Amino acid sequence: MSAFQITRDGLVAHLRLSRPETSNALDISFWREFGPALKALDAAGDVRALVLSGEGRNFCAGMDISVFSGGAILNTDTPAARQAFHQSARELQDTLTLLERVRFPVIAAIQGACVGAGLDMVSACDLRLVSQEAYFRIEEINIGMMADVGSLQRLPRTLPDAVVRELAYLGTTLTADRAERLGFVNAVLPDPETLLAAALDMARAIAAKAPLAVAGSKAAIVHARDxxxxxxxxxxxxxxxxxWNTADILAAIQSRALKQPGEFAGLAPLATLVTPTD
Structure with a gap:
């Protein structure tokens, strides 16, 4: 069974974590399938925005313990094992970094718990909307380890340094209201249903803009950060x-004047240079 489901509504895609019985903990199937799924959406060129959400009461409870079964990732007894550990950690990091690299904006719709690897994931998204009861936590410090899949690297760019240190050292909870005050989330919605509707509305509004300009803006923001x-x-x-596309600019001006949707050049499909092997 897949860890998530993807649906399409025209130019908007919706990727929904679909293991509510585990609070959408990220199991091995997620880590194997998430990257290829994002790459496929990006390669098609016809997605202009993606909503990322989770089924059930919680958005994501972090890493599923099954990822560590067999001890392959946890074994650091020898130099060779430590090198393999490093490579495995980099693969997990690269999977979530794809959220920044795809050409379309990614909007996270977050309800309930968003902790551990779930926080790593949403920290790589472009926009974050939450329901009133949502909360964030760097859970790793509470189980005796350092977070290593993105939170400690991305959160200092979106939250005050002192707040990141508080979360990283104490394992305290960042509430929805405080996250909004600090600028980490774009809006707090009253309930999960309103949250998802708002996220899809935001995605549709982005999809109505010139996709080349949106993709260029996303790439510029990520580049400027570093x-x-x-x-x-x-x-x-x-x-x-x-x-630069003069036709898009004229179409946008005409769209505003006539108060009608604009017709813009789409993103080109990406060439497949490497054929996946089983």
Whole structure:
């Protein structure tokens, strides 16, 4: 059984974690399938926004303990085992980093618990909406380990340093209201149903914009996070020259004037340069 289900509504895709009986803990099937699924959506070129949600009471309870069964990841008794551990950790990190690399924005719709690897995941999303009872926690410190799949690297870019240290050292809970005040989430909705509706509305609004401009904006924001202002400006100038589309600009102006949906150039499908093997 898959750890998630993907549905489509025109230009909007919806990936829903589908193991509510485990609070959507991320099992081995998730880690094996999530990356290829994101790559496939991106490669098609016809997705303009993705909503990421979870079934049931909680968004995600973090890493499923079954991922560690057999001891392969946990074994660090020899130099070779430590090298393999490092490689496995990098593969988990790269899987979630794909949320930043796909060309379309990803909107996380979060209810209930979002802890451990779930927080790692949503920290890589573009936008975050939550229901009133949602909460976040760096759970790893509460079970004797350091978080290592993205929270400690991305949260300092979206939350005050002192708050990240509080979460990382104490394992305390970040409530929905506090997360909104600190700018980590875009809005707090009253209940999960309203939350999902708001996330899908946001995705449809993004899908109505020129996709090349949206993709370029996402790439520029991610680049700017990790570079100086001067480097970001130079990169943006090169990117703008690459994606400038006069037809899209005229279509956007006409759309606003006529108060009608605009017709924009779509993203090109990505060439398949490497054929997956079983």
């Amino acid at each position: 570079h100086t202002v001067a480097e970001g400006l130079e990169w943006a100038a090169v990117m703008q020259g690459s994606i």
